[in-house]
Amino acid sequence: MKKFHQYNIPWFELIFTALGSSVILFVIAPLISMVFATSFTDLTKTAADLQVIQSIKLTLMTAFFATAVSTLVGIPLAYLLARKKFFGRSILLAIIDLPIIIPHSAAGIALLTVIGRQSFLGRILGTGLTGTVAGISVAMAFVSLPFLVNAARQAFVAVPVRMENIARTLGASPSHTFFTISLPLAWRGIISGMILMWARGISEFGAVIIIAYHPMTTPVMVFQRFNDFGLSYARSVAVLLILICVSLFIILRFVSKPKDGKSINA
Amino acid sequence: MLELHSISKTLGSFVMSNLSTKIDNAEYFVLLGPSGVGKSVLIEIIAGLTKPDKGRILWDGRDITLEKPELRGFAVVYQDYALFPHLTVRQNITYGLKAAGCNSKKIKTRLKTLAEMMQIQNLLSRQPATLSGGEQQKVALARALIVEPKLLLLDESLSALDINTRLKLRKELKQINRELNISVLHVTHDPEEAMVLADRICVMLDGKIRQVSSPVSLFRKPSDPQVASFLGIRNVLPVAKAQKGLCHTCEKNIYVNSADNSTSHIWIKPEEILLSASPFDSSARNQFKCQVVEIDRLNSLLALHIVSGKLPLTVLITYTSFNKLKVEIGKEVYATFKSSAVHCF
Numbered sequence: 001m002k003k004f005h006q007y008n009i010p011w012f013e014l015i016f017t018a019l020g021s022s023v024i025l026f027v028i029a030p031l032i033s034m035v036f037a038t039s040f041t042d043l044t045k046t047a048a049d050l051q052v053i054q055s056i057k058l059t060l061m062t063a064f065f066a067t068a069v070s071t072l073v074g075i076p077l078a079y080l081l082a083r084k085k086f087f088g089r090s091i092l093l094a095i096i097d098l099p100i101i102i103p104h105s106a107a108g109i110a111l112l113t114v115i116g117r118q119s120f121l122g123r124i125l126g127t128g129l130t131g132t133v134a135g136i137s138v139a140m141a142f143v144s145l146p147f148l149v150n151a152a153r154q155a156f157v158a159v160p161v162r163m164e165n166i167a168r169t170l171g172a173s174p175s176h177t178f179f180t181i182s183l184p185l186a187w188r189g190i191i192s193g194m195i196l197m198w199a200r201g202i203s204e205f206g207a208v209i210i211i212a213y214h215p216m217t218t219p220v221m222v223f224q225r226f227n228d229f230g231l232s233y234a235r236s237v238a239v240l241l242i243l244i245c246v247s248l249f250i251i252l253r254f255v256s257k258p259k260d261g262k263s264i265n266a
Numbered sequence: 267m268l269e270l271h272s273i274s275k276t277l278g279s280f281v282m283s284n285l286s287t288k289i290d291n292a293e294y295f296v297l298l299g300p301s302g303v304g305k306s307v308l309i310e311i312i313a314g315l316t317k318p319d320k321g322r323i324l325w326d327g328r329d330i331t332l333e334k335p336e337l338r339g340f341a342v343v344y345q346d347y348a349l350f351p352h353l354t355v356r357q358n359i360t361y362g363l364k365a366a367g368c369n370s371k372k373i374k375t376r377l378k379t380l381a382e383m384m385q386i387q388n389l390l391s392r393q394p395a396t397l398s399g400g401e402q403q404k405v406a407l408a409r410a411l412i413v414e415p416k417l418l419l420l421d422e423s424l425s426a427l428d429i430n431t432r433l434k435l436r437k438e439l440k441q442i443n444r445e446l447n448i449s450v451l452h453v454t455h456d457p458e459e460a461m462v463l464a465d466r467i468c469v470m471l472d473g474k475i476r477q478v479s480s481p482v483s484l485f486r487k488p489s490d491p492q493v494a495s496f497l498g499i500r501n502v503l504p505v506a507k508a509q510k511g512l513c514h515t516c517e518k519n520i521y522v523n524s525a526d527n528s529t530s531h532i533w534i535k536p537e538e539i540l541l542s543a544s545p546f547d548s549s550a551r552n553q554f555k556c557q558v559v560e561i562d563r564l565n566s567l568l569a570l571h572i573v574s575g576k577l578p579l580t581v582l583i584t585y586t587s588f589n590k591l592k593v594e595i596g597k598e599v600y601a602t603f604k605s606s607a608v609h610c611f
Contacts, residue, residue: 162348165315168335169342170362170413180361184352 031242038239046236052221056240059217062133063201066141067194070148075190078152079182083161096150099143107143108210115211131212139211140201148190148197155189156182188255195252199245267291268312268417268449273321275307282307282473285321289417292447294440296460299470300496305453308470309421312451313340325416336365341410345422347402349394355405356390362413380408384438400431404438411442418442420452424459436462457497461485469493490611491531500569500580501534505610513610516577521551521605531611538607539581541570542600543591553602554579558595568593572601 046052081093099107113119115129115138122128129135159182167177183190205219213220218241226234268289275282282304289295297305310316312323314335323331330338341362349358359380363373381387384404394402403423410418420439424432440463443450454460460467461481468478469489477489488494494502507514508529513522515532522532545553554574562569568588570581579601583591591599 160348162344162346163350165310165313165335166342166344166348166409167350167361167365168315169313169338169340169419170365170409171336171339172361172365173336176365180365181350185350 034235034242035239038236042232042236043239046240051216052218052237052240055216055218055221055237056244058133058136058215059202059219059241060244062136062217063140063144063198063204065133066137066144066201067148067198069137070141070145070197071190071194074145074149075152075183078149078190079156079178081149082153082156096146098146100146104143104204104206105210108139108207111139111142111207111211129211131214133215135211136208136215136217139207140204143204143207144197144200147200148193151193151196152186152190155186155193158189159185191255192252195248195255199248199252202241202248203245267326268451269322269324269327270312271322271324273308273311273318273323275304275311275316275318277307280304280307280473285470285473285475287468287475287478289449289451291449292443294443294450294452294463294465296464296467297451297453297470298455298457298460298467298496299453300455303470304473305455305470306421309342309419309451309453312417313342313419314338315342339413339415340417340419341413341415342419342421343403343406343410343423345425347394347406347423349397349402349405349409351394353394354390355386355392355394355397358394358405359390359409359412361409366413376412380412383442384408398431399427400435403427403431403435407439407442411446411448415448417449417451420450422453422455425454425456432459439463469496471496487609488533488611491533494531494533494611499533500536501539502611503532503534503577505529505532508610511605513608517575518554518577520608522608522610523605525610529610533609533611534579534603535607535609536569536580536582538603539579540602541581541583541587541591542602545600546602548602550602550604552605552608553600556599556601558593558597558599561593561595570599572599574601 077096081089081096102110112128112130114121115135116122117128117130119128129138163181163185164177167181168174172180203219204217205223208217209220209223216224218237222234222238222241225237270285270287273282273285280302285308297308299305307316311318314330314333318331321331322329325338349355350361353361356377360373360377363376368376377390381390384407386401386404386408389397389401389405394405397405406423424435424439427435436459439450439452442448452460452463464481466478467481467484469476469484471492476493477484479487484493485497485499488497488499491502491504503515505513505515505525508525508527510526511521511523513520513525513529513532520532520534522529525532540548540550545555554577556572556574556577556579558570558572560571562571564582567582567584570583570588570593572579572581581601583593593599
């Protein structure tokens with residue numbers, strides 16, 4: 001009969017697989033348990049609730065608006081950070097990551113001092129952006145912008161500088177090179193960043209509730225229903241929101257998958 | 267004509283200092299040097315992709331040091347070809363003409379001419395990732411040539427190819443240079459490639475130009491021992507003492523034609539050393555009894571490493587001579603060479 005040590009058990013793989021599985025379980029267990037705890041009737045009732053539909057529409061729209069505007073200003077920044085070496089670059093990189101580090105409720109308070117009624121901007125305009133759709137978008141953009149800028153920066157870094165150099169020596173201006181070489185080669189990474197930012201904007205609660213309790217985004221509605229009516233009322237809205245976020249992540253994985261022959265490193 | 271005047275560039279620990287040279291119109295100029303010597307940096311400086319710290323670049327007498335790369339009309343082909351992976355071969359080749367806003371008729375005509383010349387008509391609809399190394403190189407060349415560049419800059423462009431493709435493309439490059447009358451600056455670390463292609467070779471070592479001359483005179487008269495060593499030249503020996511007509515090296519006296527007090531090294535040309543089984547009378551003044559210590563088989567010749575006391579020599583002989591002399595390791599042979607076979611540095 002074989003002794004125990006003669007079985008040649010792959011301990012390394014076994015231990016790492018066990019540890020890795022616990023992480024996956026930790027992420028999906030609460031989500032699956034919540035979905036199964038919600039009855040289909042509750043879910044359809046919630047999906048037909050006008051307030052919920054309006055709230056989901058508002059959330060998707062404000063997150064989209066935040067992403068669209070951030071993309072316009074974030075891509076040039078990401079490109080500069082990917083290509084140029086300049087004094088203070090590492091400080092700029094740290095500043096971009098700040099919204100990830102600071103508590104989002106604190107981010108909301110910070111934003112109030114810039115776009116609230118009592119802020120400099122609020123006094124000039126006669127009203128602030130608190131309680132407005134624009135205010136919600138600003139809050140979403142503030143906390144989710146790092147995801148877009150970092151993804152776009154990494155995508156530009158992955159484009160070999162030599163490709164741009166060749167384009168320039170063939171007679172292309174810097175802007176022509178950017179739009180015909182750099183951007184098309186980085187677009188997959190940029191789209192991933194945009195979807196990540198959009199999804200992160202949708203799920204934002206801390207900063208948004210400080211800027212606008214009304215109009216009510218879906219994460220705020222989950223909180224409000226939990227407070228006012230209890231777990232079962234909040235849960236069905238939460239499940240709907242999670243289904244939307246998961247769908248977005250599936251799209252993200254799909255579009256960011258490189259096709260053969262078109263990858264930069266091919 | 268391209269003129270470089272005192273070009274200097276420092277990048278981290280790398281220093282290129284006071285580099286000056288000229289490339290004539292329609293000349294095939296090869297910049298030869300080992301890796302990391304700054305050849306690629308120089309290519310990028312000439313192309314306008316990197317600014318020099320000091321110095322001036324002139325094209326036909328006009329200062330272009332600060333001119334943008336897209337206005338210079340110098341096309342670059344890199345070692346890894348850098349084809350645009352998201353574009354087809356056709357789109358890659360026509361990129362420059364489209365960037366210049368040329369009409370579709372001109373683009374079509376130029377594409378047809380270039381594709382026929384480079385024999386890549388069948389590749390036009392393919393994606394770059396599906397091409398072989400040689401095909402990618404041809405596409406990269408066609409993409410560079412379609413804009414009718416004033417100067418073609420080739421950065422180790424043949425290095426990644428297998429030997430047969432490399433030999434074929436060497437011929438094509440030389441043909442392009444002659445037929446299109448285009449100036450070429452070709453950067454390489456391969457002395458043989460430089461020898462085959464160049465009208466003139468510029469040897470660059472440690473960020474400095476050490477010698478510019480025709481291939482024949484470079485290999486016949488390298489300017490110093492470091493250049494000779496880089497060129498793979500054998501039998502370069504340090505001189506302990508030199509006087510007129512005589513050098514003392516490796517504890518032997520060697521008769522030379524042109525030594526003086528400043529001679530620090532000599533080069534005994536291997537192909538001019540005569541090998542024999544016994545001593546013989548001749549006008550050659552240098553004759554040494556040697557022992558064979560190593561035999562290297564080359565393509566068509568053999569390199570025999572022999573020693574006479576502390577004097578090491580390498581001799582190139584044919585397979586016929588090798589068999590005739592019945593050479594084997596440890597065998598005693600006589601090496602004879604004229605004083606004119608010794609080059610003094």
